[in-house]
Every structure is written in C-alpha cells, then in structure tokens.
C-alpha cells in the first residue's frame with residue numbers, strides 16, 4: 001500500500017497536522033509513525049500546559065501570528081471535544097525598576113501583537129493576588145491552562161476514527177526519497193508514501209539528515225526543571241504568575257503555574273541537557289554530548305551567555321538558589337514547599353553561527369516537509385502550525 005501522507009511523530013504538532021490532512025484531503029490515507037508506545041511522551045507531555053496569548057513574540061513573526069490564532073483554536077478544540085481548560089489569565093510582575101522599564105516595552109509589544117491586556121499598579125496587584133509582591137504588573141486575561149497530552153490523545157482518536165493509522169513503537173531509521181514517492185524505514189516495518197511530514201521534536205535534525213538534507217542548525221536540548229508546591233498552596237495564586245523577562249532571553253525566569261489538575265508548579269529553568277530525551281538531572285548520552293560539544297554553534301552560545309548559563313546551572317543544583325527566583329515575587333514560599341516534579345526538555349535549533357533560532361522553522365524537499373524549530377509556544381500554536389503545513393502541501397498539487 002502507498003499512503004498519501006506519512007507523518008513522523010505523535011506529539012501535538014504531528015497529530016494536529018495529521019488531523020488537518022484528513023480534513024483537507026478526504027479519502028486520502030494518513031499514517032502516523034511514532035517511536036514511543038504512546039502519544040505525547042516528550043515535549044508535548046512534559047510542559048507547563050499554558051495556553052499562551054502571544055505577548056513576547058516579534059510582531060509579524062510566525063510565533064506571534066500562530067500563538068494568537070492558536071490561543072483561540074486550542075480553546076475551541078477543547079470546547080468541541082469536552083477537554084477541560086481554564087482561562088485563568090496571566091500576570092507578568094515587575095519586581096524592580098529595570099523590570100518596570102521592560103514592562104513598558106512589553107505593553108507596547110502587546111499592542112503591536114493585538115493582545116488585550118490591563119496594566120495593574122502595585123496595590124491593584126496586591127488586591128488581585130495577596131501572595132504576590134511587585135511594583136506593577138500586566139494582566140493578560142486570555143492566557144489559560146490545559147493538558148496538551150489530553151488534546152494530543154483526542155487528536156489520535158480523531159485520526160483513527162477518520163480511517164487513519166497511528167503506529168506506535170515505530171522509530172524512523174531511514175528515509176529514501178524518489179521522484180514519485182518516499183520510502184520510510186522504521187523499526188516496525190517499511191512504509192511507502194506520497195508525501196512525508198516530519199514532526200520529530202528533539203530529533204528533528206536527525207530525521208532531516210535522513211532526507212539527505214544537511215541541516216543548517218542543530219537541535220540543542222535544554223532541560224526545564226520544575227518543582228511542585230505543597231498541596232496547601234494549591235490556591236496560592238488565581239492567575240499564572242510570571243516575572244517580567246529579559247527581552248533578549250524571554251524564555252528565562254521561573255513562573256508559578258496553576259496546572260489543570262488543580263496543583264501549582266514553579267518552573268521551568270533552562271539548563272543544557274547532555275541527553276536529548278534524558279529527563280534525570282545527570283542523564284548522559286555520549287553521542288548527544290559529543291555532537292553538542294563539538295558543534296561550533298553551541299560553543300558560541302555558551303561563550304555569549306556564559307554567566308547566564310552558570311547561574312541556571314547553579315540554581316539547578318542548589319535548590320535555595322532556585323527558591324530565590326520565585327521568592328522575588330512570592331516571598332512566603334520556603335524550601336519545604338518545593339517538591340520534586342518531572343522535568344521537560346526543550347528542542348531548540350541553534351545555527352552554526354551561534355544563534356538560537358527564534359521563530360518556527362520549516363525545511364522542505366520535493367516530497368517532504370520537516371518542522372525544524374518548534375519550541376514554546378508551539379503547543380499553543382499546534383493547530384495553526386498544522387494548518388500552515390497543510391496549506392503548503394495543497395500548493396504542491398500532489
């Protein structure tokens with residue numbers, strides 16, 4: 001059998017793309033191949049669960065557009081399929097004068113990105129969140145929380161109900177592109193398709209290489225470590241509470257996150273990981289570490305961000321340092337309140353020149369399209385990303 005479409009990866013982007021392919025090409029066959037035994041085992045199942053609004057992203061970028069659209073589309077998907085979500089809103093809190101200045105910049109950015117916000121004074125912040133201290137804050141009412149694992153599982157069900165196939169325990173180990181079709185070799189057998197979509201997250205560059213393309217980037221894994229707050233703190237905040245970020249490193253700064261199961265986490269930090277899918281603090285892969293440490297792009301990133309990297313590492317190893325990050329805006333928390341919680345690993349594309357690729361990135365060949373950089377807010381943006389991929393495929397007139 002020759003499948004019309006083969007999708008690699010049953011994370012949220014692969015599944016959203018598979019759903020959209022089925023909707024847009026009725027009657028055509030779709031196969032998803034996933035190396036794990038279930039969906040959402042990696043980034044999709046190990047994140048903060050935030051439905052972002054799109055505050056930070058460069059106006060006009062794919063991140064800004066897809067996040068804004070994805071915020072609406074994710075909530076609509078949940079409503080349609082009975083998946084629980086909460087529009088709890090997000091507070092970005094300034095704790096010193098530098099952050100107050102940065103806050104003014106973020107207010108302008110929200111306007112450019114057409115995101116409705118309210119600006120709160122210190123006393124309005126205190127009235128809204130008695131356990132949070134700050135000089136002022138931005139309230140983003142449309143931000144919310146959900147389980148992206150639940151969404152992805154529902155997408156698997158939809159694909160299967162629509163006549164598609166999702167094959168687990170099938171790791172792609174080779175790809176051969178011919179003029180009219182593409183052969184995908186997996187640990188669960190060989191499949192023929194007319195078009196391949198690669199949504200392999202932390203392994204994106206390796207699967208792209210199988211297509212015969214030398215990627216102009218490498219995926220560098222950054223572990224995001226969390227702590228779970230004691231149960232007595234499940235109502236410590238009503239909103240998601242974030243620090244105002246450094247505009248050059250917007251993904252840094254741990255936040256208090258209400259989770260959809262009613263618990264509250266703090267995190268994530270960003271520490272270089274020496275194993276792409278190794279979630280323990282000291283997990284190590286010789287192959288992954290060797291590839292990273294011999295990659296000029298990463299060495300340049302580390303050189304440029306030496307101090308920041310060292311501080312992140314220190315706070316990863318030294319719980320008291322981590323606690324101080326959150327005590328900046330939530331001073332009542334103590335060491336006894338922080339409990340172990342599973343970490344996640346971000347797949348960040350880095351160029352040879354040492355640039356962290358900022359926007360979503362796609363690479364195409366004649367019979368394949370690969371998602372190459374899809375860090376946060378890609379879970380929020382997964383439905384628009386799937387739509388974008390399918391629009392690209394439609395133009396190919398396969």
Ligand SMILES: Cc1cc2nc3c(=O)[nH]c(=O)nc-3n(C[C@H](O)[C@H](O)[C@H](O)COP(=O)(O)OP(=O)(O)OC[C@H]3O[C@@H](n4cnc5c(N)ncnc54)[C@H](O)[C@@H]3O)c2cc1C
Nearest residue numbers: 009011012013035043044047050172201224344378379380
């Ligand atoms: C700590 C952390 C916090 C985050 N917080 C948020 C947030 O709050 N909100 C938000 O919008 N985004 C967040 N993100 C980002 C978001 O989780 C990711 O952008 C999104 O999940 C990416 O989805 P994906 O499908 O591309 O990748 P993944 O979920 O990693 O899926 C890729 C899949 O491909 C499979 N695969 C890989 N190689 C192969 C192969 N050779 N053969 C077969 N299968 C293969 C993998 O097993 C995996 O299942 C966060 C990410 C992290 C790590």
